Amino acid sequence: MTTETGARDPDALVRRAGKRADTRKDQHFLVDDRVLDRIPGYATEAGADCSHVLEIGGGPGALTDRLLAVADRVTVVERDPDFAAHLGEEFAEEVADGRLTVVQGDALDVALPEFTASISNLPYGASSEIAFRLLPAGKPLVLMFQREFAERMAADPGTDDYGRLSVTAGHYADVEVVETVPPEAFDPQPRVTSAVVRTTPRTPDYTVPDDAFFMDFLKAVFTQRRKTMRNAIRNTAHISGLGDPDAVVDAADEELLSARAGTLAPRDFATLATLAYEVGEPEA
Numbered sequence: 001m002t003t004e005t006g007a008r009d010p011d012a013l014v015r016r017a018g019k020r021a022d023t024r025k026d027q028h029f030l031v032d033d034r035v036l037d038r039i040p041g042y043a044t045e046a047g048a049d050c051s052h053v054l055e056i057g058g059g060p061g062a063l064t065d066r067l068l069a070v071a072d073r074v075t076v077v078e079r080d081p082d083f084a085a086h087l088g089e090e091f092a093e094e095v096a097d098g099r100l101t102v103v104q105g106d107a108l109d110v111a112l113p114e115f116t117a118s119i120s121n122l123p124y125g126a127s128s129e130i131a132f133r134l135l136p137a138g139k140p141l142v143l144m145f146q147r148e149f150a151e152r153m154a155a156d157p158g159t160d161d162y163g164r165l166s167v168t169a170g171h172y173a174d175v176e177v178v179e180t181v182p183p184e185a186f187d188p189q190p191r192v193t194s195a196v197v198r199t200t201p202r203t204p205d206y207t208v209p210d211d212a213f214f215m216d217f218l219k220a221v222f223t224q225r226r227k228t229m230r231n232a233i234r235n236t237a238h239i240s241g242l243g244d245p246d247a248v249v250d251a252a253d254e255e256l257l258s259a260r261a262g263t264l265a266p267r268d269f270a271t272l273a274t275l276a277y278e279v280g281e282p283e284a
């Protein structure tokens, strides 16, 4: 059974999978054809290279089917063994001709293939960890998240939503929310609204001293987002691991020190983190 666009009917896919969704395993399946049909377009309209698309969390395969229509090759990672087996059977032809590879495993643990783009309706419970596994690959991503998470990821400095998540995501890519998706588009329906985010990789026009230290520094200063950076750097040395935060404050620019974390741009954090790394005696 297919829809008007020739894609496989999502409800029929759920039936053929022969298994009820388990919401404790983050199984909320997209069943709205219009949303399913639009998602791959967010990648293609931005010129993403779809020669090898990675999908995390294939479930019954409605999005997998749409991805196979735009990609030369798809790899899908699915943790649930029953859904992974279903994907192999439902798309046996594509598996046989090498266009689809099904990997049964946890997207946080399995070795990910070299991919040119990832398009996924992520499991809510692990969406942040999975996104930050994908972002450093420097490829275009189209990912579905909970709306609040998506908005924080895409937020600009000075807005309420702006935080560590916005800076870390913005360090790797330009981030935009391209669509919000209501609970009714899923079966079973989640309690929250979702949103599709598109990330376009970018090479920052600044450097950071060390990725891990940069992330620790951000985590630390955003625990005191309403304090001036002068106080935030001093008060959070136990989190950032700085042995001598006063040396950082003595060396830094007054303009950056008197600003609050919620208003600084990623390059400002990079400037301060570089200084902290050089003179603040970070833990080895």
Ligand SMILES: C[S@@+](CC[C@H](N)C(=O)[O-])C[C@H]1O[C@@H](n2cnc3c(N)ncnc32)[C@H](O)[C@@H]1O
Pocket (backbone or CB within 6 Å): 025, 026, 027, 028, 029, 030, 031, 056, 057, 058, 059, 060, 061, 062, 063, 064, 077, 078, 079, 080, 083, 105, 106, 107, 108, 121, 122, 123, 124, 126
């Ligand atoms: C929100 S559903 C999306 C399913 C399908 N792509 C869709 O759009 O209807 C998330 C899927 O991810 C799977 N999943 C959950 N945690 C996972 C993990 N850590 N690694 C890989 N797959 C996971 C679930 O079994 C489920 O099939």
